[in-house]
Amino acid sequence: MFSATNRVLTADGVFLCSRYAYPPNSLSLCGPDRHEELSYYSATALIDKGTGEILQNFSTLYPYLCLIAYQNNIRNPLDRQVIEAYWLGNALLEKVKTRNFADLLKDKLMLKKMKPRQLKRIFNFFPQIPLPHHSFHVLAVWRRTGHLDIPHTLETMDACLINWGKILGFDGNQSIKIESQKLEFCKGKMCFKKKIIRSVIFQGKDDILRNNLKKGDYISCHWGYFCQKLSLRQLNDLKYYTRYSLNVINT
Structure with missing residues (x-):
């Protein structure tokens, strides 16, 4: 118990x-x-x-x-x-x-x-x-x-990854504008293009985590949805393990 x-x-x-x-x-x-x-x-x-x-x-x-x-x-x-x-x-x-x-x-x-x-x-x-x-x-x-449920493109993989980003501002009560990164092909290997702008939506109008956010905070997102505010430790862990997986694929 x-x-x-x-x-x-x-x-x-x-x-x-x-x-x-x-x-x-x-x-x-x-x-x-x-x-x-x-x-x-x-x-x-x-x-x-x-x-x-x-x-x-x-x-x-x-x-x-x-x-x-x-x-x-x-x-x-x-x-x-x-x-x-x-x-x-x-x-x-x-x-x-x-x-x-x-x-x-x-x-x-x-x-x-x-x-x-x-x-x-x-x-x-x-x-x-x-x-x-x-x-x-x-x-x-x-x-x-090739074990896929939908046609699997680079854009799909990027959406499926847990991405991170710094809050630049808010679009009313609907979405968050963040500076993030995007999965791309670089000379035959996968890499992240840095400093791209994403618009991330809240998980509904009653999203309980929306009120604790401010400009400059780092957040995570999945399939275009805001997931959580990240602590410095969580941000560093997410960056490390995602990049580690990327390095494994590119080896």
Whole structure:
């Protein structure tokens, strides 16, 4: 059983995960067809048992969370540390063994139907220290396998990545203007074009996190939606693990 403190932490983790899971779910790209409920949870932070049940039905997301939690002896896959590890990146990723990561991709993410040479091609791109980070799944697994739900272009990968940016201003109550970066091809490799302007929308008119933002803050975004305000540590972690995944792909 979780203590009262653990229940609070779990609810915090569920809310944070909802912030990142809702954007693609709203576009019917992943997860169960329950985007109206997930939108409510994500925008209001009013979390209940149903929130966790929705997140457990994300066929790609939840196995990643279970792997990270198990490898770090964390009982609940929806613990905030685990959620941050997958979406933003943190030290928990360093403790995941390559063998276990490979098993996840084969057994849980429908790659076991692939031919041996295709699997070998994927595993050859694993770094010495495995990183089951969201950016790795976007850049490596999707790109190398062709296991796609929509026609996969560079623009799609850029939208699917968790991007970061500095707030330049606000467009009324609808969106945020940020200075960010964009995924591009540079001499046959993927890179980030810096200092591009993005317009990021709030997660509904009642977005509970909108009032804590000001010009100069750094935020994260997913599929064009504002996810959260980033601390310096979170910003640095997101930059580090995303760029690490990018370097793996370009090697």
